[in-house]
Amino acid sequence: MATQEKMKMVLLACGSFNPITNMHLRMFELARDHIEDTGRYRVVKGIVSPVGDGYKKQGLIEACHRLEMARLATESSDWITVDAWESQQPEWVETAKVVRHHHTEILADEDNNNDDVDTVRCGKRRKVMQNTNTENAHLNLLCGADVLESFAVPNLWKPDDIEEIVGRYGVACITRCGSDAEKFINQSDVLYKHRKNIHVVREWVTNEISATYVRRALRRGQSVRYLLPDPVVQYIQEHRLYSAESEKKNADVILAPLQRYSNTK
């Protein structure tokens, strides 16, 4: 019996990463195991995409620091990378747009690879269409169950964006204390419709490392070692990040998506 070719899958995590924690890295490993276990996919890449400063979340420090910490955290990984595109946009970018951007990049990479193969085979450059198996490149948004549940918060997500993310691309959702992903999917018509595109990934070692907790510990001068990769702990110390002052950033500002969608009514 011919073995079916596995489809390539890229995992994209969008978030504040303020700062990136060991749990963020673990999410990638958990999702890769789960998705490869289906026997249908080969997870080839993980992308960390820190949100831009325009998101205006309380306590969000500058993107350049969050990016650098994410880079330090992933430098020893052979499959997780950091991408600066989202954080470099002048305004906050909807997650659906970020997903679209990365999917386009992946397809372009695939085309280039196919092009190269063909160039070698034919000895001359020509436009290749027949080898371009775009069906083969999949991208899932990787997130915690809290993000999935945030789809129900009024004025936070555009319904079309949810439909696009879940229907066209798919989601890998890591369970989180206090969230019931399966129940939420069952209660949401759009998520139920696309339930086959949602991988609910169970974290059996319930783990509540959160960036909020890490920032609080840092403000109190408590150790955050082993919650974050060592080079990230060092970077935070060197740059004296996270203080009572930094936590006040954006305190009186409305979160960018709430601002954008409340104004369009």
Ligand SMILES: Nc1ncnc2c1ncn2[C@@H]1O[C@H](COP(=O)(O)OP(=O)(O)OP(=O)(O)O)[C@@H](O)[C@H]1O
């Ligand atoms: N302990 C955890 N379990 C499951 N998912 C998590 C956990 N921590 C973070 N995530 C997920 O990681 C992604 C990026 O995290 P992000 O930095 O935005 O949130 P966070 O760590 O919860 O930060 P904050 O505490 O500042 O809200 C999100 O999809 C979030 O749901």
Ligand SMILES: NC(=O)c1ccc[n+]([C@@H]2O[C@H](COP(=O)(O)O)[C@@H](O)[C@H]2O)c1
């Ligand atoms: N409408 C949207 O596209 C929308 C709304 C809220 C949050 N998000 C994204 O979800 C992520 C959530 O980050 P936090 O959990 O740190 O708030 C961020 O990347 C943010 O851009 C997207």
